[in-house]
Amino acid sequence: MKALKIVPERCTGCMRCELACSYMNTGAFQPSRSVIRVSAFEGHTSYSPYTCPQCDEGWCLTACPVEAISINSAGAKNVLDAACVGCKLCTIACPYGTIFYDPDQHTAFKCDLCGGAPACVDVCPRDAILYEEAETADWVGPFSADRAHGPGGALAAGVK
Amino acid sequence: MAKRHVIVGGGTSGWNAITTIREIDRGESEIVLVSAENPYSRMVLPYYLSREIGEAHVFTASETRLEALGVETRFGRRAASLNPNDNKLILDDEEEIAYDDLLIATGSSAVRPQLPGADGANVHSFWTLDQAREVTASLKPGVRVAMVGAGFISFTILNALLKRGAELTVIEIAPRILPRMVDDTGAEIVQGWLEERGVKILAGAEITSIEDASGGGKILKLKAGADIEVDLVIMATGIKTNLEWLEGSGVEVNGGVVINDHLRSSESNIYAAGDVAEGPERVGEGKAVHATEPTAMQHGRVAGANMAGVDTAYEGSLLVNIVDVLDLEIASFGNWDDEEAEVIQAVKKDRPAYRKLLFEGGRLVGAILLGRTRDIWATNDAGMLKGLIQSGCDLSEWKEHLRSNPFDIKRAYLAVGAAETLLPETLLGRPSVPERDIAVQQ
Ligand SMILES: Cc1cc2nc3c(=O)[nH]c(=O)nc-3n(C[C@H](O)[C@H](O)[C@H](O)COP(=O)(O)OP(=O)(O)OC[C@H]3O[C@@H](n4cnc5c(N)ncnc54)[C@H](O)[C@@H]3O)c2cc1C
Ligand code: SF4
Numbered sequence: 356m357k358a359l360k361i362v363p364e365r366c367t368g369c370m371r372c373e374l375a376c377s378y379m380n381t382g383a384f385q386p387s388r389s390v391i392r393v394s395a396f397e398g399h400t401s402y403s404p405y406t407c408p409q410c411d412e413g414w415c416l417t418a419c420p421v422e423a424i425s426i427n428s429a430g431a432k433n434v435l436d437a438a439c440v441g442c443k444l445c446t447i448a449c450p451y452g453t454i455f456y457d458p459d460q461h462t463a464f465k466c467d468l469c470g471g472a473p474a475c476v477d478v479c480p481r482d483a484i485l486y487e488e489a490e491t492a493d494w495v496g497p498f499s500a501d502r503a504h505g506p507g508g509a510l511a512a513g514v515k
Numbered sequence: 516m517a518k519r520h521v522i523v524g525g526g527t528s529g530w531n532a533i534t535t536i537r538e539i540d541r542g543e544s545e546i547v548l549v550s551a552e553n554p555y556s557r558m559v560l561p562y563y564l565s566r567e568i569g570e571a572h573v574f575t576a577s578e579t580r581l582e583a584l585g586v587e588t589r590f591g592r593r594a595a596s597l598n599p600n601d602n603k604l605i606l607d608d609e610e611e612i613a614y615d616d617l618l619i620a621t622g623s624s625a626v627r628p629q630l631p632g633a634d635g636a637n638v639h640s641f642w643t644l645d646q647a648r649e650v651t652a653s654l655k656p657g658v659r660v661a662m663v664g665a666g667f668i669s670f671t672i673l674n675a676l677l678k679r680g681a682e683l684t685v686i687e688i689a690p691r692i693l694p695r696m697v698d699d700t701g702a703e704i705v706q707g708w709l710e711e712r713g714v715k716i717l718a719g720a721e722i723t724s725i726e727d728a729s730g731g732g733k734i735l736k737l738k739a740g741a742d743i744e745v746d747l748v749i750m751a752t753g754i755k756t757n758l759e760w761l762e763g764s765g766v767e768v769n770g771g772v773v774i775n776d777h778l779r780s781s782e783s784n785i786y787a788a789g790d791v792a793e794g795p796e797r798v799g800e801g802k803a804v805h806a807t808e809p810t811a812m813q814h815g816r817v818a819g820a821n822m823a824g825v826d827t828a829y830e831g832s833l834l835v836n837i838v839d840v841l842d843l844e845i846a847s848f849g850n851w852d853d854e855e856a857e858v859i860q861a862v863k864k865d866r867p868a869y870r871k872l873l874f875e876g877g878r879l880v881g882a883i884l885l886g887r888t889r890d891i892w893a894t895n896d897a898g899m900l901k902g903l904i905q906s907g908c909d910l911s912e913w914k915e916h917l918r919s920n921p922f923d924i925k926r927a928y929l930a931v932g933a934a935e936t937l938l939p940e941t942l943l944g945r946p947s948v949p950e951r952d953i954a955v956q957q
Binding site for chain 1: 527556558559562567568572575808809812813816835836837839842846848888889892893894895896897898899901902905906912925926928929930931932933934935937938940941942945946947949950951952
């Protein structure tokens with residue numbers, strides 16, 4: 356199965372993935388509606404995107420009381436808007452924090468791999484997000500752990 | 516001869532057990548479902564009440580779907596008693612059903628306090644579809660509603676009542692609202708938020724009787740304070756487990772049917788799941804009755820797998836609850852009320868926002884999250900808090916940082932490798948299959 360493979364070292368923090376993702380989801384450029392989110396590290400000199408790993412359990416999928424989450428042809432867990440009642444059970448069941456709630460539409464939303472042609476991959480100028488045959492993995496963890504201690508990292512003295 | 520599974524109760528846990536059995540055996544076994552009500556999801560009733568969804572949306576499995584899954588049904592019938600010595604279930608019309616194994620999934624029912632008038636006209640519970648229909652029919656804009664009880668279930672329907680134009684008074688006997696979902700600090704913020712938005716709240720108020728008013732309304736008499744006159748009373752005063760039919764069966768019962776990590780009761784071919792079961796907790800050693808949807812779903816699936824012959828151990832249930840009222844999100848996780856735990860917390864009163872993290876050593880064991888809907892969903896800390904508790908990752912190095920800002924958990928979450936710890940975990944030891952994709956072999 357193809358998966359989103361993230362190479363944090365390549366990310367420059369340009370946020371194009373967030374813009375493209377929100378545009379795909381809503382037709383407007385609004386990072387708050389993106390399901391891929393770029394985080395800053397080391398006092399804003401390193402960046403990495405983070406999104407749904409399409410985990411095997413599908414915590415969101417199994418939590419939904421009305422079967423509003425399915426698996427699409429790309430193998431991604433996908434919210435069916437018409438069936439979703441907006442109860443948010445999926446958002447607290449997902450231990451990755453990668454399924455969101457839209458306060459305007461009253462529905463949950465998440466990464467559906469754009470049905471097999473992820474827009475974030477297309478627009479990333481640095482190939483920091485790849486769509487290829489890969490095992491799901493914690494792409495951001497080790498990068499983030501390294502940077503927790505560096506200059507200006509969250510664990511450096513005095514950082515709030 | 517094919518094995519016969521009998522499922523008693525067609526709610527969340529019963530339905531999940533059925534789909535899991537069929538996912539595994541593709542129709543090889545016999546399944547008989549006995550259920551007092553047709554299968555539906557209670558927890559979406561609030562959206563039916565608010566008219567965001569129609570009644571058809573609440574049902575999980577139609578007769579046609581169950582037939583397609585090879586399930587024989589007895590709807591509108593109740594289990595009356597159980598005889599484990601002969602492996603027989605006896606129904607309320609005296610039909611006897613023999614089983615190879617059986618799942619107790621009878622859930623809970625709403626209870627009302629014993630006070631004069633509690634069963635009178637225009638006094639409702641809100642737990643079943645029938646009750647929801649009654650309340651829905653009685654609502655119109657401007658109707659004065661007294662909501663008795665300010666617990667989680669009460670809060671799940673406040674939005675719907677307000678949306679339908681009800682004028683709301685919430686009466687709680689405990690000194691504060693949401694006594695089993697958030698702490699004092701959280702409750703104070705929620706109460707302030709609601710009062711500013713026109714909801715009347717009386718905490719620490721004891722109702723002595725409910726009487727008829729002359730114009731067709733109801734009068735609630737209080738032990739202290741003025742009478743309250745309304746058009747409609749909703750009693751959200753707690754639930755009890757549906758266990759009566761197990762009396763004399765010998766199945767071990769405490770707060771619920773006591774089950775082990777394979778969802779088995781004291782009788783090895785009798786399983787229990789959902790609100791009716793007292794099962795292992797994810798955090799700590801104990802057992803508890805959760806009476807929540809995620810626990811019922813997980814119980815149902817693990818019980819179903821074991822009934823279908825796939826040995827499956829359960830890690831235990833993690834308590835998670837979320838509710839929003841008038842665009843304020845309220846969520847609590849795990850051991851949020853653990854008095855022994857080390858607490859890190861912060862309040863932003865004017866926003867409002869509240870965050871409480873509970874630690875045992877380096878491990879996060881519980882959390883409370885409270886804030887405006889738009890603030891909460893600008894990030895997704897709810898999921899990450901759940902993930903940190905579930906993964907059990909060591910946060911020792913991050914405590915200092917979290918103490919200075921408990922609202923910033925994402926960096927800690929990423930750096931401790933929570934995702935890496937969590938990714939291999941599945942409930943049944945394999946990828947989940949959407950229920951709609953489960954079918955029997957033709
Ligand atoms: C308004 C409302 C809102 C809720 N919101 C949430 C929420 O947001 N989050 C959350 O986690 N939980 C919520 N819940 C709780 C959740 O719905 C329950 O925890 C869940 O339904 C439990 O599933 P269950 O399978 O154990 O029991 P149920 O779903 O209650 O199913 C039990 C079934 O057994 C049948 N039955 C009972 N006795 C017998 C008998 N003797 N013989 C045969 N059949 C019998 C019943 O008719 C029913 O079909 C809510 C509940 C309500 C009412
Ligand atoms: S918010 Fe929607 S998709 Fe998520 S669990 Fe509720 S109904 Fe299902």
